[in-house]
Amino acid sequence: MSIQDLTIKEASELLRRRKVSSRELTESALDRIRRENGRINAFITVCDDLALSQADAADKRLAGGDGASPLCGVPMGIKDSICTRGVRTTCASRMLEQFVPPYNATAVESLLASGSVLLGKLNMDEFGMGSSSEFSIFGSVKNPWDTGRVAGGSSGGPAAAVASGLCCFALGSDTGGSIRQPASFCGVVGLKPTHGLISRYGLVAYAPSLDQIGPITSDVTDCALVLDAIAGHDPRDPTSANREGEDYSQGLNRDKLPIRVGLPREYFGPELNKDVKNAVFKAVSMLEEAGSSTGEVSFPSTEHAISAFYLISSAEASTSLGRYDGIRFGYRKTGAKDLEELYQLSRSEGFGREVKRRILFGTHALSAVYRDKLYNKALRIRRMIARDFSEAFESFDVIVAPAYPETAFRMGEKTGNPLKMYLGDIYNVGANLAGLPALVVPCGLDRRGLPIGIQLIGKPFSEKLLLRAGYAIEKRVGRLRPPRAGEESSEGG
Amino acid sequence: MEADRKLVRKIAALAMLGLSGEEEAEFARDLNIIMGYMNRLAETNTDGFEPMEHVVPLINVLRQDIPEGFGDRNGLIGCAADVRDDCYVVPSVVDDL
Numbered sequence: 001m002s003i004q005d006l007t008i009k010e011a012s013e014l015l016r017r018r019k020v021s022s023r024e025l026t027e028s029a030l031d032r033i034r035r036e037n038g039r040i041n042a043f044i045t046v047c048d049d050l051a052l053s054q055a056d057a058a059d060k061r062l063a064g065g066d067g068a069s070p071l072c073g074v075p076m077g078i079k080d081s082i083c084t085r086g087v088r089t090t091c092a093s094r095m096l097e098q099f100v101p102p103y104n105a106t107a108v109e110s111l112l113a114s115g116s117v118l119l120g121k122l123n124m125d126e127f128g129m130g131s132s133s134e135f136s137i138f139g140s141v142k143n144p145w146d147t148g149r150v151a152g153g154s155s156g157g158p159a160a161a162v163a164s165g166l167c168c169f170a171l172g173s174d175t176g177g178s179i180r181q182p183a184s185f186c187g188v189v190g191l192k193p194t195h196g197l198i199s200r201y202g203l204v205a206y207a208p209s210l211d212q213i214g215p216i217t218s219d220v221t222d223c224a225l226v227l228d229a230i231a232g233h234d235p236r237d238p239t240s241a242n243r244e245g246e247d248y249s250q251g252l253n254r255d256k257l258p259i260r261v262g263l264p265r266e267y268f269g270p271e272l273n274k275d276v277k278n279a280v281f282k283a284v285s286m287l288e289e290a291g292s293s294t295g296e297v298s299f300p301s302t303e304h305a306i307s308a309f310y311l312i313s314s315a316e317a318s319t320s321l322g323r324y325d326g327i328r329f330g331y332r333k334t335g336a337k338d339l340e341e342l343y344q345l346s347r348s349e350g351f352g353r354e355v356k357r358r359i360l361f362g363t364h365a366l367s368a369v370y371r372d373k374l375y376n377k378a379l380r381i382r383r384m385i386a387r388d389f390s391e392a393f394e395s396f397d398v399i400v401a402p403a404y405p406e407t408a409f410r411m412g413e414k415t416g417n418p419l420k421m422y423l424g425d426i427y428n429v430g431a432n433l434a435g436l437p438a439l440v441v442p443c444g445l446d447r448r449g450l451p452i453g454i455q456l457i458g459k460p461f462s463e464k465l466l467l468r469a470g471y472a473i474e475k476r477v478g479r480l481r482p483p484r485a486g487e488e489s490s491e492g493g
Numbered sequence: 494m495e496a497d498r499k500l501v502r503k504i505a506a507l508a509m510l511g512l513s514g515e516e517e518a519e520f521a522r523d524l525n526i527i528m529g530y531m532n533r534l535a536e537t538n539t540d541g542f543e544p545m546e547h548v549v550p551l552i553n554v555l556r557q558d559i560p561e562g563f564g565d566r567n568g569l570i571g572c573a574a575d576v577r578d579d580c581y582v583v584p585s586v587v588d589d590l
């Protein structure tokens with residue numbers, strides 16, 4: 001039995017009917033990773049023995065009728081910024097190349113308790129800082145639709161692994177679009193939940209007021225199933241919302257979806273690729289078919305969103321990454337003559353270029369002279385952006401946006417121009433700044449045959465509604481699958 | 494403000510980073526481009542908008558004052574690059590007497 005193309009739901013049904021064992025599914029996935037990972041570079045670490053022992057334990061649970069969770073026995077991958085006990089967690093950085101956490105992230109703990117099987121850890125931009133998964137010491141992640149193009153970032157590994165059938169589902173993390181943009185580029189489903197819905201305990205911090213763990217899956221049903229398992233309050237995360245998750249996977253398929261859908265006029269300007277625009281509008285018409293009404297809305301603060309986001313995220317990063325001093329964990333340069341030199345040399349050699357760039361930028365924004373002019377100004381803009389959304393939600397239930405201004409771009413196209421890379425995040429950073437849930441669902445292909453995603457942004461804790469809307473689109477578009485190896489959609493442009 | 498290599502060196506020292514000459518030049522260039530773009534923020538009127546540091550209202554979360562053991566002390570200490578007798582080893586932090 002091949003894991004390729006199986007959703008969680010399909011795999012779970014086969015496991016329950018004893019048509020396949022978790023060991024068989026896991027062996028198939030490991031075999032596929034051995035054959036395919038060289039082409040995609042999605043996995044950094046593969047834990048064969050651990051995965052097989054977890055699969056055997058899941059088989060015992062299933063045989064004993066204790067496979068209550070649909071995730072029991074289903075193989076998964078975890079982004080390498082999320083801690084896994086006994087399995088190294090590198091953040092794709094030299095700084096953490098040898099770091100083996102002595103504890104699991106709460107989200108990982110929940111998935112393991114459900115009986116999911118950990119295949120390994122997935123590639124990403126170093127510390128989550130990037131939009132292409134090219135800033136990794138383990139090399140770039142390749143897009144399974146066209147290996148000459150990026151998989152998106154920073155959760156490029158999770159999105160590429162799910163799209164190419166190396167695992168049934170994955171966990172990513174999203175600080176400014178890091179789940180949604182790669183999901184869009186790879187033709188899979190990605191959800192950034194409301195800030196606080198999923199515990200951040202064990203997620204290596206980049207910008208804590210913006211970071212959020214979320215699922216990357218083959219379809220909307222799977223996304224809901226993973227959310228069922230990981231949502232809920234965690235006392236170990238002080239910013240965890242004091243509420244339990246809902247039953248997200250029930251009632252996804254509605255005959256009628258009479259919701260009000262808002263289209264921000266600032267999101268559909270000339271900078272938006274025409275194919276992307278057409279596909280998103282077509283998906284909106286599918287929501288209308290399902291009974292939704294649509295209208296235009298204005299987000300006047302959009303023009304400042306990127307500036308505010310990069311100021312705030314870099315400022316938080318400069319603080320979060322202050323803990324890497326070469327002493328208690330992480331890379332340490334030997335031979336330093338004193339403590340200060342040890343700090344400097346360890347950090348200078350342990351961090352890559354993009355991480356250093358953001359630490360410097362954040363340190364500058366927080367310096368005494370510029371704090372008011374830059375950081376505090378950005379925090380005020382953040383409140384303006386949050387107000388734009390809350391006012392829009394007085395008239396609309398869901399805001400529609402593209403996931404990115406274009407489809408997957410070529411390797412190396414933006415790495416030499418940081419600002420160009422940052423500007424692409426324009427439709428994504430608002431949901432992080434305002435702490436809102438946002439779901440990306442595939443909605444078509446561009447003229448090159450590359451996937452396009454539509455983004456649905458909702459009120460806080462409205463994940464269930466977003467999943468229903470996403471399901472309505474998915475039902476009409478169908479699931480997108482990348483071409484097999486050697487049949488990619490490469491072309492000249 | 495024009496970012497130059499001197500300013501980058503100063504920020505890098507605050508951030509405990511040592512940079513090569515090539516990095517200093519690259520980051521000075523990048524900082525100028527990025528700050529040039531962000532200068533538009535200064536012209537935006539944000540009167541009446543309080544700084545928003547977090548989307549979750551900050552309230553004190555209290556719990557019973559009962560110690561909870563982590564359970565894997567060796568696992569934690571074992572993450573360090575240099576450990577002796579259950580202690581982290583660091584370069585001398587006092588001058589020679």
